[in-house]
Amino acid sequence: MSGVRVLVGTRKGAFVLTSDGKRQRWDVSGPHFAGWEIYHLKGSPVDPNRLYASQTSGWFGQVIQRSNDGGKTWDAPGGGVTISPGGMPAGESNKFVYDTSPGTGKPLTTHQWYDGTQHPWEFKRVWHLEPSLTDPDTVYAGVEDAALFRTTDGGRTWQELAGLRGHGSGPRWQPGAGGMCLHTILLDPSHPERIFIAVSAAGAFRTDDAGKTWRPINRGLHSEYIPDPNAEVGHCVHRIAMHRSRPSVLFMQKHWDVVRSDDAGESWQEVSGNLPTDFGFPIDVHAHEPETIYVVPIKSDSEHYPPEGKLRVYRSRTGGHEWEALTKGLPQSDCYVNVLRDAMAVDSLDSCGVYFGTTGGQVYASADSGDTWAPIVRDLPAVLSVEVQTVP
Numbered sequence: 001m002s003g004v005r006v007l008v009g010t011r012k013g014a015f016v017l018t019s020d021g022k023r024q025r026w027d028v029s030g031p032h033f034a035g036w037e038i039y040h041l042k043g044s045p046v047d048p049n050r051l052y053a054s055q056t057s058g059w060f061g062q063v064i065q066r067s068n069d070g071g072k073t074w075d076a077p078g079g080g081v082t083i084s085p086g087g088m089p090a091g092e093s094n095k096f097v098y099d100t101s102p103g104t105g106k107p108l109t110t111h112q113w114y115d116g117t118q119h120p121w122e123f124k125r126v127w128h129l130e131p132s133l134t135d136p137d138t139v140y141a142g143v144e145d146a147a148l149f150r151t152t153d154g155g156r157t158w159q160e161l162a163g164l165r166g167h168g169s170g171p172r173w174q175p176g177a178g179g180m181c182l183h184t185i186l187l188d189p190s191h192p193e194r195i196f197i198a199v200s201a202a203g204a205f206r207t208d209d210a211g212k213t214w215r216p217i218n219r220g221l222h223s224e225y226i227p228d229p230n231a232e233v234g235h236c237v238h239r240i241a242m243h244r245s246r247p248s249v250l251f252m253q254k255h256w257d258v259v260r261s262d263d264a265g266e267s268w269q270e271v272s273g274n275l276p277t278d279f280g281f282p283i284d285v286h287a288h289e290p291e292t293i294y295v296v297p298i299k300s301d302s303e304h305y306p307p308e309g310k311l312r313v314y315r316s317r318t319g320g321h322e323w324e325a326l327t328k329g330l331p332q333s334d335c336y337v338n339v340l341r342d343a344m345a346v347d348s349l350d351s352c353g354v355y356f357g358t359t360g361g362q363v364y365a366s367a368d369s370g371d372t373w374a375p376i377v378r379d380l381p382a383v384l385s386v387e388v389q390t391v392p
Contacts, residue, residue: 004347005070005389006355007051008363009038012381014053016071018391019376023353023367026376032074033065040342042129043389047136052155054126054141062125064141064155070391077155098123098147102162102170111145113174121145121165128342130185134192142182146173146199148211161211169202169216169233176200176236176255177301183341184240188247196250196265201236204252206265217265221254238281239341243290251293251320253283253341258295260320271320276307282344286369287352291319294346294354294370296339305336313356315370329373330364337362342385349390357383 006017006026013031032038036055044050051067053074065074098121102108110118124144132138137154147165149158164170173180181200188194193210196217203218216232226234236255243249248264251271257278259268272278277297286292293316299307306312310333313326337358347353354370357363361380366373 002349003391004349004353005043005048005391006345006363006365006376007041007043007071007385007387007389008357008377008380008383009041009053009342009385010357010361010381010383011037014038014041014055014071015377015380017363017376021349023349023365028377029071031381032071036060037125038384039125040128040385040387042131042387044131044136045133048389048391050131050136052129052131052139054129056125062123064126064129066155077153098165099160099162102160102164102166108165108170111171111173111180121147124179127181127183128185130187133187133189140185140187140195142185142197144179144181145175146180146182146202148182148185148197150211161207163207163212164197164205164214167205167214167216172233173199173202174234184237186240186242186247186250188242189244190247194247194264196240196242198237198240198252200238201255202233203235204237204240204250204265217261218268219266220261220268221259222257223255225255239283241283241285241293243285246290249290249319251283251285253280253295255279255301258283258320271316273316273321273323275314275323276312280339281341282339282356284344284346284354286354287346287348288350289317289352289369292317292369293320294344295323296344296356298338304338309333309335311335311337311358313354313370313373326366326370326373328371329366340384342387343383345386345388347388347390353388355386355388357386359383 003020008015013034015030019026039054041053053065055063067074128142130140141149148161151158184198186196198204205214207214221235223235238253241251250261252259258272311330314323316323337360344356354366359382365376
């Protein structure tokens, strides 16, 4: 019977939770990298032993860690990560260097906020790691300030896919409340050169040529808090999800509104339906039911906790048009935690498991597609990310 491995990134280290296919008893390993912020961990879909982790600290900087044994041991390839415009070592460990003329041959050293002030592009951290669907040594990294990098040698060297920032809108990107971060990377299994990304606060973008050129895919999004509510860029997208069997159907949780696209992002329609609030951060899709999606509503953009203090996951089996509250096993009073954008995941077992972590340090799991929930670990540091692997 296959088992599952849940990878949890927190404010003070990483944890690896493992169970068999019944998902009733869990072994906990960690904290790995104790005291460090682990923004994201993710495993290779083609090698269950290969894991990558984004380890960061305001004092020591950014390190990419790699494991070849399912998280038992870790190493930083090359003694750390060095990224330069050409993909060659820049001579200083753990330093990410932006291309100063991405895709255009013209200097691109600043971006402009809506108040007209200019701000330099400055590397802060890696928000998201997305391993290739076919090669365990190829990984994409979404960083803050927003840019996309790729390694093809298991993390030793990296190169910016500079066409993204080279898109004409790049200088107009601005940070959301959490920073100007590239936080979502979706690889299309049916179109090897197609990648979807999302930036807060710029919007969603797509490439069809493996990152050489990009274009915004935000038509139909409406954001009242920007000068032009229907602008090409400037929308604060919180998360995008897809089902592998239908990669042209995308679901998005943005800063207000749950929306979907049936044409690979060419247009979007709101599907917030009967949700108690359409503000939130994570969104995910059932492993075997492409029209079943999950969100965790939060009261508002200024009150980052569940409405009425009741922790509820909402599930739609109709692609977002009707929603039901999933509450069994979740606290229904005096609960004021948040669930961050990368802190929800699903497994691929026959009875789809759903997992999410909270800023209160709990990781909840459902082995029955969300009907019932139980905490599989408590009292961790605030959870930043949750990912799941099915393992032999």
